[in-house]
Amino acid sequence: MIDLFAGCGGMTVGxxxxxxxxxxxxxxxxxxxxxxxxxxxxxxxxWGDITDVPDDEIPDADVVIGGxxxxxxxxxxxxDVDDPRNKLWKQYLRFVQVARPEVFVLENVExxxxxxxxxxxxxxxxxxxxxDYELAHGVLLAADYGVAQRRPRTIVxxxxxGKIELPxxxxxxxxxxxxxxxxxxxxxxxxxxxxxxxxxxxxxxTTFFDRQIAGEFKGMDLHFGRQPRQLSLDRYxxxxxxxxxxxxxxxxxxxxWREKATGTTDVMGRMRWDAPSLTIRxxxxxxxxxxxxxxxxxxxxxxxxxxxVITHYEASLLQDFPPDxxxxxxxxxxxxxxxxxxxxxxARAVARHLxxxxx
Numbered sequence: 001m002i003d004l005f006a007g008c009g010g011m012t013v014g015x016x017x018x019x020x021x022x023x024x025x026x027x028x029x030x031x032x033x034x035x036x037x038x039x040x041x042x043x044x045x046x047w048g049d050i051t052d053v054p055d056d057e058i059p060d061a062d063v064v065i066g067g068x069x070x071x072x073x074x075x076x077x078x079x080d081v082d083d084p085r086n087k088l089w090k091q092y093l094r095f096v097q098v099a100r101p102e103v104f105v106l107e108n109v110e111x112x113x114x115x116x117x118x119x120x121x122x123x124x125x126x127x128x129x130x131x132d133y134e135l136a137h138g139v140l141l142a143a144d145y146g147v148a149q150r151r152p153r154t155i156v157x158x159x160x161x162g163k164i165e166l167p168x169x170x171x172x173x174x175x176x177x178x179x180x181x182x183x184x185x186x187x188x189x190x191x192x193x194x195x196x197x198x199x200x201x202x203x204x205x206t207t208f209f210d211r212q213i214a215g216e217f218k219g220m221d222l223h224f225g226r227q228p229r230q231l232s233l234d235r236y237x238x239x240x241x242x243x244x245x246x247x248x249x250x251x252x253x254x255x256x257w258r259e260k261a262t263g264t265t266d267v268m269g270r271m272r273w274d275a276p277s278l279t280i281r282x283x284x285x286x287x288x289x290x291x292x293x294x295x296x297x298x299x300x301x302x303x304x305x306x307x308x309v310i311t312h313y314e315a316s317l318l319q320d321f322p323p324d325x326x327x328x329x330x331x332x333x334x335x336x337x338x339x340x341x342x343x344x345x346x347a348r349a350v351a352r353h354l355x356x357x358x359x
Contacts, residue, residue: 004066008035008337014347023059031329034208038326047209050091058098067107093129106156133158143276144169145349148183151279167353186273188317194306196225215328222313236307244269271295282339284315320344
């Protein structure tokens with residue numbers, strides 16, 4: 001396979017678990033590319049702008065995968081149709097045109113299917129760069145494929161060996177015959193120390209692409225705590241599982257929240273042990289950004305409450321990264337890599353589905 005806009009390799013984890021091997025990976029962010037190289041090898045990892053990869057350096061491949069940057073499509077982004085990052089999917093199509101894979105998989109945010117760029121993608125399949133490919137597309141919920149996270153993603157499968165529909169769910173919220181129950185936060189992070197014993201990652205450096213970078217870190221290296229103010233701790237203490245800012249007494253709320261009576265319901269939220277998490281975003285370490293408080297909370301005992309946000313390690317496990325996955329970069333850079341990744345379990349489900357159609 002060829003892996004474009006590879007990030008730190010979330011999609012690659014799933015595809016490699018299904019038996020695929022990457023021949024070329026392209027990623028412009030140095031920290032993410034270093035993480036990718038640490039886990040899958042540096043030799044085939046191209047750190048740089050995808051537009052700088054010449055056609056004659058694009059290898060043949062059975063499959064091309066990737067998620068072009070989506071900030072212009074995202075609910076949290078600019079929603080600017082002229083955002084230059086939105087045009088990068090055309091570079092993705094260039095690789096498909098040159099490599100001539102039997103199948104390609106394009107991944108993006110849920111809103112992508114409603115964008116003008118998606119309409120252009122359909123036009124390219126009708127009479128343009130990918131006219132030899134039949135497309136199937138839809139929004140898949142990661143929890144329906146064994147990921148402990150309610151994360152919707154647009155998946156497009158293009159095939160020149162006959163139309164390949166999207167994979168059917170393997171898991172369900174309600175009991176359904178033949179389907180497994182949703183995975184939960186408990187199934188991913190239970191048993192980890194409730195009080196991390198450090199607040200910093202080890203002081204170590206490694207070298208990729210002839211430059212030094214912080215790393216390689218793995219597992220408990222990323223299970224570090226933070227040092228919130230007492231006011232923040234007081235706020236956390238009032239939030240039950242599934243709750244959020246509306247559970248915090250008015251006298252503890254910042255003015256902006258007191259004056260905003262509706263909306264942003266998941267901020268300052270606490271996860272539930274026995275349900276999937278909500279989407280893990282790039283700033284999961286900030287409770288004001290979403291439902292990121294640790295799920296442990298006892299209504300009768302303050303001493304039995306874990307009043308902290310999830311750690312980087314816990315976030316990576318909720319994103320379905322293996323416990324021994326290696327990471328490079330600063331705390332913020334690694335958080336960005338985790339939040340931007342495709343959950344490995346979702347990618348694995350798509351990859352296994354494709355294997356049944358490929359020769």
